[in-house]
Amino acid sequence: MNIILDQVFKRSAWLGFSGGEHNVQNFKGEKMKKLMVMVAALAMISTSAYAADWNFYGSARISTFYTQSEDIDTAGSTSDDQYAQALQGNSRFGATVKVSDELTGGFEYGTGVNVRKLYGEWNFGGGKFLVGQTYTPLNWFYSNQVYGDDNDLLAQGGLYSGREGMLQLTFGGFKIALLAPNLSYDTDTAVTAALLPAAITVPATKPLATISTETTIPGIEISYALKLDAVTIKLGGGYQTFEGTLTDVATKVSVSDDVDSYILAIGAKGAFGAFYVGGNIYGGQNVGNMIGVDVDGSNEWEGGYALVTGAGLVDNDALGAMIAAGFTMNDMFSFEAGYSYIETEYDVAGSTTDKAQSYYLQSTVTLAPGVFFVPEIGRIDGDEAGDNETDYFGVKWQINF
């Protein structure tokens, strides 16, 4: 699918991908500058570490997986077998800091010297007020699937909004956050055309229309966790909206349409002796603007968006669910299996449902505190003809320090 993400374009420009050697050098220079800034920041932190409680930490992760993937029911498609070994992108180092009982904060950098987290939180007695970038309220982690840089079934039925810059209030188990709306939409033709009824046409050539967006309010996410003795239940929701205006290049005629995204979710996790089980189910519209969605099996998280068609913007309805259950034998061995399912469908009569699913079986073997590896076997299945299906097995190696 071809997703237009203004953030992606900005990031690409920053990385210098559009230019030649000059841009590459700029990229290296930027990276060096960032590194120098980080080193200086760390030096400052070290010298002032006595004024507050700092705790530095890191995590190094290597994935070693064999994959066999192919396009489903596609003539001429052959199985692609690969062995891949890589430093996982979510390896990181960072620190948490406690300035006082009331003021805490933290930062975390990833492998691309990218800021994963940078936030401060003020405990004002009745609640907490967070300013900065970290996980938003709609990040629920019930699975430990390690393939795909800790995929966790997130895009195939899980709930993952990611780390965003936000203003967040916390009152006990209740969280509410305001964050920048995601202004993405889908303009694909080839795949989506097959999912739409014949009456709806997508632009035959791109760009048929210029598209502008307008936003007036921030996105909002809320969650509430109810802790019972053995079970924790979570309720959550999110909403964001923006206006998309399509202007026909030839006729200059404009059509405006609101792209409203919402999501409602419920999740639960329970432990019964050495066993545990957790899962969630959610439904919503244009959920791709708020959480990661993969319905074609590629695990590239580019589904769930409204679609630009000749008749305007068409909403995209989604339903997702996942479950994971495990058994902790002792402090060294644990076992887990998980299954997830997601489907999306454009909100016009006669559309076809687009589905995907994933499942896995794994064991976590802990060699020492913070040192462990996770052998895993599983599949990510795009389900429809032309989608991707990947079988995999391998091991994630990790040291937390």
Place this chain on the structure above:
Amino acid sequence: MLKSSNRIKKGGLFLTAVFILTILTVNIGVCAAPPKRVAIFPFTMNSPQDLGFLQNGLFSMLSSRLADPGKVDVLDRETVEKYLAQAKKSDATKGVLNESKARILGADMGVDYILFGSLTHFGESVSLDASMVDITGTKKTLTFFEQSNAMGDVIPLVNSFAGDINLKVFNRNISNELYAQPVPQAPDAPGGLQYAGGGAVVGGGMMAMQQGGGQGFSTYLKFEGVIGAMATGDVNKDGRREVITATDSDLYIYQLEGNRLVQMEKLEFSSTNRIVSLDIADINKNGYPEIFVTSLTIHREGLQSFVLEYDGTRYVTLDEGESGYYRVVKTPENPTVLLRQDRGRSPFNGRIYAMMPQGNTYTEGNRIQVPRYTSVLSLARGPVTASDADEYVMINEYGRLVVANNAGRTDSESTEKFGLTAHYWFMPRNDTDASYQERLYLHPRINFYDIGSDGKKEVLVVKNNEFGGGALGRYKRFKDAHIEILAWNGIAMAPVFQTSTVQGWISDFSIADMDGDGVDELIVSVVTQSKRSILSKPSASNIISYKL
């Protein structure tokens, strides 16, 4: 003649000198200037904490350091408060005190000088800012500002400030050492303890640790495995105290034979337990003390605590699957009280109740008012700031030793960290990787005990020291440990004694006369060797004893 004349002259000169000196001396006495009157206004305390005690302390310290009989009189607190109350009603003086308002107030009060200022406390830092205003305007206002990274440095800052005033305003030179409290003579450290005072006052008013003449400890038991909790009591009513220890899921009952603990019984429970605390007390008053076992689940996100009791023939479970933390505390009016903290969102969050027996279970009684971030596992009740005070001492979530009154108001919070164990609770997962769950480490118990038999109880607190000071890594690794015995020094808890440092970490301790010689012992469980990986040596623990 000449000689005689000279003698007369010399005698006259001598008499004249004596006369002049007498006149001068008498005149100085008669015409001596009246003592200067100083009003010290209560310092403004800018702090997220309630530092009322320190506000009082600052007034007392400055009063004693500036007062000079016959030369400098310092107004008492009541008089100052009375004028302050009046000042708040006057348009000319209400609001924040400044130099000009101080002059108006000082003139009304008839004093020569007014001393006012503020103490700002943020995080670990403290700043003392003050002004000494000459009401007549003859002398320039003396300002003072100093900051430190330790709350305990307030006393040296006050000393320095008082020294400045005495020198520059009253022409009195007193070295800072004279302001310090008299250095106590090192008392005899009981048994295996070391004296923790007697050295020079270092920053923060904390006494430098000194090696004492302690005779060390006796080893009662060497155990292969981790003893995560321990308690003592006569659980089977045979007239002898037992030592009960806990591993992750099993309890061991020992009796002292000679100088060794001999295992009497092993009680095995579900392997899904992670026992973190033990307590023994006869709460249901049936003659047999109950064993209160606080246990996390194997996932460390829930609780499955239980209660045991000897029924005359065997140990039976009275209550199980309890989602709470237990701690038995001793109080002046009621010797033993069972406290239970419900699960809450974390071990430092749940509400704490005094529990009442009801058959084989316990029901919630009064709720205990304690400050935020309190865990019942590291909570004790007793007098701290005064012999008749009803107060709580606790190690909070961040390892600070907190003194609070029975209404839950914090009176003191240490800058130094105490406690810590290898027991931890997993906070809700907030990362794509399950191993990256935030760990909240639990603290061991606190106890009151009259160490010097002077009728005043000291506070015993475990201090497990981490590699790298705890600033590196998410997993706690301990290098050594000791128990500190602390007493209130007027402003904060200060160390008096400490046990000798042991390698590893201290999981628990108890005070009891195990050997029946009439002298109590401090029984300590120490995890000397932690199994770091599947290929490393097995864990090892010791039960050691210090004579008190």
